[in-house]
Amino acid sequence: MARKPLIAGNWKMNLNHLEAIALVQKIAFSLPAKYFGQVDVTVIPPFTDLRSVQTLVEGDKLLLTYGAQDVSPHDSGAYTGEVSGSMLAKLGCTFVVVGHSERRTLHSETDETVLAKTKAALKNGLTPIVCIGEGLGIREAGEHVAYNIAQLRGSLAGLSADDISNIVVAYEPVWAIGTGKVASAADAQEVCKAVREELARLASPEIAATVRVLYGGSVNAKNVGEIVGQGDVDGALVGGASLKADEFATLSAIAAGGPLP
Numbered sequence: 495m496a497r498k499p500l501i502a503g504n505w506k507m508n509l510n511h512l513e514a515i516a517l518v519q520k521i522a523f524s525l526p527a528k529y530f531g532q533v534d535v536t537v538i539p540p541f542t543d544l545r546s547v548q549t550l551v552e553g554d555k556l557l558l559t560y561g562a563q564d565v566s567p568h569d570s571g572a573y574t575g576e577v578s579g580s581m582l583a584k585l586g587c588t589f590v591v592v593g594h595s596e597r598r599t600l601h602s603e604t605d606e607t608v609l610a611k612t613k614a615a616l617k618n619g620l621t622p623i624v625c626i627g628e629g630l631g632i633r634e635a636g637e638h639v640a641y642n643i644a645q646l647r648g649s650l651a652g653l654s655a656d657d658i659s660n661i662v663v664a665y666e667p668v669w670a671i672g673t674g675k676v677a678s679a680a681d682a683q684e685v686c687k688a689v690r691e692e693l694a695r696l697a698s699p700e701i702a703a704t705v706r707v708l709y710g711g712s713v714n715a716k717n718v719g720e721i722v723g724q725g726d727v728d729g730a731l732v733g734g735a736s737l738k739a740d741e742f743a744t745l746s747a748i749a750a751g752g753p754l755p
């Protein structure tokens with residue numbers, strides 16, 4: 495079954511308020527509306543820019559969506575510094591990234607934490623983009639498929655088939671993030687295919703056929719075509735290239751099946 499590609503631009507901790515506004519406007523004007531039926535494009539700014547992005551996108555015909563980079567596993571209360579799923583939903587977010595390798599590594603997030611955040615997202619009607627990915631040592635030892643599947647199982651443990659039908663998975667090999675070292679299209683396909691097979695076991699083959707599995711790690715306008723051309727890769731989680739409006743619009747257009755006019 496055909497899955498509409500998803501291009502998600504994770505801005506990480508970059509840009510100030512005015513730069514964020516300028517970037518969204520430029521992306522919206524650079525990407526012709528004819529592609530919006532063929533690709534979902536979402537921007538994932540820092541929390542502090544969400545309200546501005548909402549104002550720009552809401553009620554317009556731009557058809558961009560937006561999301562957040564993290565969510566608290568808790569509903570409310572004494573959790574200084576955290577932002578809840580209901581707060582993000584009220585801001586009109588569609589997606590939320592959970593388990594990004596930078597959170598797993600720099601903030602010691604475990605699969606259990608990622609699972610709790612995934613549940614918080616789902617409970618509030620947000621689509622979690624659940625990230626998994628191996629480090630270089632695991633890749634070199636040839637253990638990457640088993641490692642990613644174990645991380646996936648831990649991050650989705652106990653979710654219902656219905657819950658699984660409402661997630662996106664992003665495979666991001668840690669060694670390819672922000673390094674310019676992109677995995678080969680075959681590498682991306684190998685893990686994304688294994689992810690889909692595991693989703694079929696966890697939910698059902700029918701549901702697995704509908705879940706979008708993204709690749710992330712040094713994706714740009716030059717390599718996105720080959721990567722999303724793989725049978726089990728349904729789009730990309732883009733970091734650095736999502737901060738350049740022209741490049742992000744171009745790679746979104748390529749994922750939709752055509753170049754910018």
Ligand SMILES: O=C[C@H](O)COP(=O)(O)O
Pocket residue numbers: 504594666670671672673674710711712713731732733734735
């Ligand atoms: O969330 C995005 C990924 O970490 C990829 O980042 P990158 O495209 O800068 O390598």
